[in-house]
Amino acid sequence: MSLRVLIIDDEEPFANMLQAMLTRSGYDTQVVHRAQAGLDLLQSESFELVLCDMKMPQMNGLEFLDAMKEQGLHSTVITMSAFGTIDLAIEALRRGAYDYISKPFQRDEVILALRKAEERERLRARVAELETHVARLDAIEGGDRPLIGKSEALRLLKEMLVKVAAFPTTVLITGDSGTGKELVARAIHRASPRRDEPFIAVNCGAIPETILESELFGHVRGAFTDAKSDKPGLFRDADGGTLLLDEVGELPGSVQVGLLRVLQEGEIRPVGATRSIPVNVRVLAATHRNLEAEVQEGNFREDLFYRLNVLPIHVPPLRARVEDIPLIAEHILKSIASRMNVAQSSLHPDTMKILIGYPWPGNVRELENVLERAIVLAESSVLQPADLPIQLQHATDPVQVTLGSDELSVKKATLFIERELIKRALERTGGNRTQAAKLLEISHRALLYKIKDYGLQNHGQR
The missing domain is CATH 1.10.8.60 (Helicase, Ruva Protein; domain 3)
Structure with missing residues (x-):
C-alpha cells in the first residue's frame, strides 16, 4: 500500500507540480494551500508524511510544527523553503521536523528525503508494535495470580494470549479441571484494551437453573414472584469489560438461546422485559467438557458452539x-x-x-x-x-x-x-x-x- 503524503504550500503551481511528481513515484498525495487547512485535514485523515512550506500567510511552517505538537499529531514532517538559512533549518528540526530541503530541488532530492522518512516511519511503527507486544506480555505475566513457568508449552500459550487480547473476539478456553482457565481469562482481560473496565467471572454450573437466566440477563420488576425491583444482570454489570462464563457447558438450553442473542446481536433481553438492551461485553467461555461431543449428543447448541469457538485456547495440564x-x-x-x-x-x-x-x-x-x-x-x-x-x-x-x-x-x-x-x-x-x-x-x-x-x-x- 502506498504511503499518503500531504503537501502544504501556498504556491499552487509548485504544489501541483510536486503532487504530479510524487504521484508518478507511487505516493498517494493530497494538496492544501494553507497550514490551518493542513491541520484540519490531519485531524480527520491519516498521512504518514507531510511536505510543508516554511513561508506561508496566516500561519508559517514553524507555527504549523508547534500546532501539530499541541494537537498531538504525529505525522513525519519535511519542511521546504526558498528562503532557507542554516538557522531556520535548525529551528525547524528543533520544533519537530524530520528533515529540511531547500527550494528549488531536484526530483531525486525530494524522493530521497521521502525514502529516508519512510524508513523512519517503518522503524517507528515496528518499535510501537514491539512495545505493545511487550506491554501485553507484561500484563499477562503480571497481576495477583500470574501464569507461572518458562516451559515451551506455557510460552506458546502466552504468545497466543498476546495475540487474542487485542481483539474483542469471543474465546473458548478449554482444559482439565485445575489447570487455571480463569487465570488465562484474567490474563486476556489485563492485556486487552478493556483492562480498566470490569472483569466478571461466573460459574454457570454453580447457579441454580431457575435463576441463572435472571443472574445473567437481569429481570424487570414483577417478572416473577420475588422480582420486587429491576435487576441489571451480569452482562450489564460487565458492560464495557469482560465476562467469563466458566463451565459454559453446564448452561441449560433456555439460557443458551439468550447467550446466542448476545453474541449475534450484542443485546440482552431481561426476564419479563418487552425490549432488548444493547451491551458491549467481551465474552470469554471456559469448560473442561468436550463441547463438540456435547453438540453431537444434543446437549449443546451447535450454532452457539461455533459462536463461542471463534478463538479456541487449550490450557495444557501440569x-x-x-x-x-x-x-x-x-x-x-x-x-x-x-x-x-x-x-x-x-x-x-x-x-x-x-x-x-x-x-x-x-x-x-x-x-x-x-x-x-x-x-x-x-x-x-x-x-x-x-x-x-x-x-x-x-x-x-x-x-x-x-x-x-x-x-x-x-x-x-x-x-x-x-x-x-x-x-x-x-x-x-x-x-x-x-x-x-x-x-x-x-x-x-x-x-x-x-x-x-x-x-x-x-x-x-x-
Whole structure:
C-alpha cells in the first residue's frame, strides 16, 4: 500500500507540480494551500508524511510544527523553503521536523528525503508494535495470580494470549479441571484494551437453573414472584469489560438461546422485559467438557458452539509442563506464607523430586492443596517427603500412581499412562523418535503430534 503524503504550500503551481511528481513515484498525495487547512485535514485523515512550506500567510511552517505538537499529531514532517538559512533549518528540526530541503530541488532530492522518512516511519511503527507486544506480555505475566513457568508449552500459550487480547473476539478456553482457565481469562482481560473496565467471572454450573437466566440477563420488576425491583444482570454489570462464563457447558438450553442473542446481536433481553438492551461485553467461555461431543449428543447448541469457538485456547495440564513445577511450587509457598502470615517454607530436594514425578491429575489446584496441607502439618520450615500425602510419598511409578488413585476417568488415566510410556520409549532410545515409535507401535507422525501435546520435545535426548 502506498504511503499518503500531504503537501502544504501556498504556491499552487509548485504544489501541483510536486503532487504530479510524487504521484508518478507511487505516493498517494493530497494538496492544501494553507497550514490551518493542513491541520484540519490531519485531524480527520491519516498521512504518514507531510511536505510543508516554511513561508506561508496566516500561519508559517514553524507555527504549523508547534500546532501539530499541541494537537498531538504525529505525522513525519519535511519542511521546504526558498528562503532557507542554516538557522531556520535548525529551528525547524528543533520544533519537530524530520528533515529540511531547500527550494528549488531536484526530483531525486525530494524522493530521497521521502525514502529516508519512510524508513523512519517503518522503524517507528515496528518499535510501537514491539512495545505493545511487550506491554501485553507484561500484563499477562503480571497481576495477583500470574501464569507461572518458562516451559515451551506455557510460552506458546502466552504468545497466543498476546495475540487474542487485542481483539474483542469471543474465546473458548478449554482444559482439565485445575489447570487455571480463569487465570488465562484474567490474563486476556489485563492485556486487552478493556483492562480498566470490569472483569466478571461466573460459574454457570454453580447457579441454580431457575435463576441463572435472571443472574445473567437481569429481570424487570414483577417478572416473577420475588422480582420486587429491576435487576441489571451480569452482562450489564460487565458492560464495557469482560465476562467469563466458566463451565459454559453446564448452561441449560433456555439460557443458551439468550447467550446466542448476545453474541449475534450484542443485546440482552431481561426476564419479563418487552425490549432488548444493547451491551458491549467481551465474552470469554471456559469448560473442561468436550463441547463438540456435547453438540453431537444434543446437549449443546451447535450454532452457539461455533459462536463461542471463534478463538479456541487449550490450557495444557501440569503433566505437560513438569519443568514449571519448581517455579509454581515456589510461588504457591510464597502466597500461602503471606496469606497465613507465617514464615515461607522451602522444599527438600527429595520432596521436589516427588512433586516433579507425580502426574497431578488435579493439576495446579491439587498442587496448591498438597503444599498447604504440608505446611500445616510439617514440623519445620523445610518440607520433607513425609509431610506429603501417602499417595505422593509412594509415587515412584506414575503409571501405578494413576491406577492406584481415585481417578475413574478412562480418558484422563489413559493420557497419564500414554505420556509415561512415551517418556520411557524416548529415554530408552536416547531421543530417537523413529525407534521410539516402533517400540510404542504407533506411526512416527502420531508420535510427533503426541510429543508436542505432552511437552516432551527435548525428552530423552543425550
